[in-house]
Amino acid sequence: MYAIPLGDDGAELCPLGPWQAGEFLGHVDRGREFIGQFNGLPDVVTDLASSRAFLTAYAEKEAADAGRICGIRYGGTLVGAVILRRMDVAQGTAEAGCWLEPAAVGRGLVTRAARVLIDWAVRERGIHRVEWWVSPHNAPSIAVARRLGMRRDGVLRESYLYRGERHDEEIWSVLAPEWTGGAH
Helix, strand or coil, X not given: CCCEECXXXXXXXXXXXXXXXXXXXXXXXXXXXXXXXXXXXXXXXXXXXXXXXXXHHHHHHHHCCCCEEEEEEXXXXXXXXXXXXXXXXXXCEEEEEEEECHHHCCCCHHHHHHHHHHHHHHHCCCCCEEEEEECCCCHHHHHHHHHCCCEEEEEEEEEEEECCEEEEXXXXXXXXXXXXXXXX
């Protein structure tokens, strides 16, 4: 396994593949309620088969150069992930996202991991615009977008149907000429 250190606290960014479906399911189970506040992942990953299917879909996206998932490990344990939910190299656009277990919150893990993934997308894949879609009620995720040097582009009112209710979505973005590695 190849891992990228995220600092001197033992945190790492690492690939995730279908063969890690059991570990991934355990991670989702540990954070199911917390992650599910703003993210539909716990509704999709409910058992070993759906965990494997989710990771297989990202393996296929990566093979097609259309997305990527990277795990966040802290103390050797999978505690979260950052993703390029979609990536269109020809258009130069991507949408980044993340989640974290509650036990790992407050350590800057998502900011550090997203910085590495976005930097790769901009510098290695030539992505011009990276978006961050977030609920206006998800203050920690909005704080990450700000720390990454993103600007709020606008709000899509009641655009997201989640668990039977309509929710607003904010779109934040950073453009390649503005990207400084998120050092703000």
